[in-house]
Amino acid sequence: MSVHELKRVLDVEWPAEWVTVLPKALEQLHHWAQVTPLHSALRHKRHGQWYAWRWIDALRDVERLADGLRQQGFTEYSRLALSGAFEPNLLLLALAAQSIGGQTLTLADDLEPGALHKQLWRIRPTHAYVQGRQQLQHWLAVAGSSAAPQLLISEQAAPRNDVLAFAQLLGPVDPAQRLNRWWQSSAETALWSEEGTHWQGGLAVVLEQWLGSGQNLAFPESRASARRDRSEVAPTGLLLSPARLQQLADEIESRLAPQGTWRRRLCDWAIAHPQSGLRRLIKNRVRRLLGFQRLQSIWQAPSNRHSTATPEWLAEFKREIA
Incomplete structure (x- = not known):
């Protein structure tokens, strides 16, 4: 049995699910970054202003995030759980995990701590990404459990060794470069x-x-x-x-x-x-x-x-x- 078959043995049921439509995603990302590198790929409004990623920016961020994940122990045997609103950080992180060969799952972003704990016991992620402050608190409530991920990646800073700010994972980037003027x-x-x-x-x-x-x-x-x-x-x-x-x-x-x-x-x-x-x-x-x-x-x-x-x-x- 292959490594990926071993990892697929997990019984995953909604509100968790495998992200399965990713095999061609990296190939397509490389294609657009080569054919239309300076065209807009992503836009996201943050703090009242629109930010834009060109296709070449998206590809570079995926590569930087993959390097960051590797430094945090993410390998082809690892499992990344994503929970939150769809936006550039979440999409690019999913592609970065795919580029390493690890597994990616999504978990509904509206679970209360009890339901969340039950799902974490089922899917056993090694790494996880969450967004909002309240959602982060729910995840931290189950941090002491053996089902909790080794590393929690968040948009919110937290003074804990098991929580990493997304900006740290990505590395230094000047936000002004992406401001869509x-x-x-x-x-x-x-x-x-x-x-x-x-x-x-x-x-x-x-x-x-x-x-x-x-x-x-x-x-x-x-x-x-x-x-x-x-x-x-x-x-x-x-x-x-x-x-x-x-x-x-x-x-x-x-x-x-x-x-x-x-x-x-x-x-x-x-x-x-x-x-x-x-x-x-x-x-x-x-x-x-x-x-x-x-x-x-x-x-x-x-x-x-x-x-x-x-x-x-x-x-x-x-x-x-x-």
Whole structure:
């Protein structure tokens, strides 16, 4: 039995899962870094400002993170657990672990300490990456357990030997080099994600769509600021879970006049008549409100593409896109 087969014996069940769609990821990253090295690969809003990674920057960060992981004892026998919002640090760290040959898992980022402890006993990570302060506290609560990882990597600093700041793992980088002072061209496509490891299968989807297409991929500063940040980017493609798409549909519904009112009946009539100028006015207003003015595609799981349960407004957007 091979090393990888031995490591796969673990019984992993949701809310933990293996990240399996990574074999071609490194090859694709090298491809875009060679073909379009100075094009934008990633954007992330931090502390109110947009930061950008070019494809060559993304590749270099993966190489630096791989070196940092090796220095922290990560090998082909190691297992990295990722938990938190999807953003550049998490994606690039997953690729770095893959480049070493170690295993990568995701763990839902909304687990309470008791549930977290149970999952750690099951998946037994050697290294782990978490983001928020509260999430870090939950992980530290089980730090004394034999199921706890040898090293916890976090965006938050902690005065402990078993916690390493992500910046230390990456090494010195001047943040000003990534500050995006010039806005994107109106012709530039941009994928958008406002998800995290709570989306089952989500990391594989995001990596596959991003690296397969070579498009710029943008993330909000936080889930709370997602609508505002999305409006600033005006993405051309959405990479969202069915649950998040439903939330967007509910948000659209909440912005319309209440059911049964004359204003709502007028709105429904306008949407039902393609030739209506009022229809175009209403839809354009909704698009701008949600940052959908440039929207060209909405990713959906294969089993859901022909679902009749698709929210009406999103279904309308998809019909226009097709």
